[in-house]
Amino acid sequence: GLFGGFGGGRGFGWWRDGDAISKPLISNPTFQAKYFKRVKELLVEVFAEDVLEPKFDWLERTLVPEIRLRAETHSQDIDSETSRFNEFVGSMRSHLKNRRGFILQELGESSF
Numbered sequence: 001g002l003f004g005g006f007g008g009g010r011g012f013g014w015w016r017d018g019d020a021i022s023k024p025l026i027s028n029p030t031f032q033a034k035y036f037k038r039v040k041e042l043l044v045e046v047f048a049e050d051v052l053e054p055k056f057d058w059l060e061r062t063l064v065p066e067i068r069l070r071a072e073t074h075s076q077d078i079d080s081e082t083s084r085f086n087e088f089v090g091s092m093r094s095h096l097k098n099r100r101g102f103i104l105q106e107l108g109e110s111s112f
Helices: 022-027 029-045 049-073 078-106
Strands: none
Touching (some): 022 029, 049 078
């Protein structure tokens, strides 16, 4: 199988062997093919930069004014609080890109 804990293969360190339900399912070639197909679909339809980037932009447009107002109301440094929020959104963007790339690599896909 692709994931080392399920019958050999590449033996990814992040993958656990599974439990009484998941282990037999993933070790079944028919289920495994359907599972990986669905993961790939999710990487295109849901967990993709072009899908989530507009949501990140919306968060920034919508919440930055609120963060600035809250900082002012609580006598906090407005620029510092805004910067902290922007860093948080940036970390979500980085996580999406890095995690998606990692999953694609593990599935043996270069890109979609």
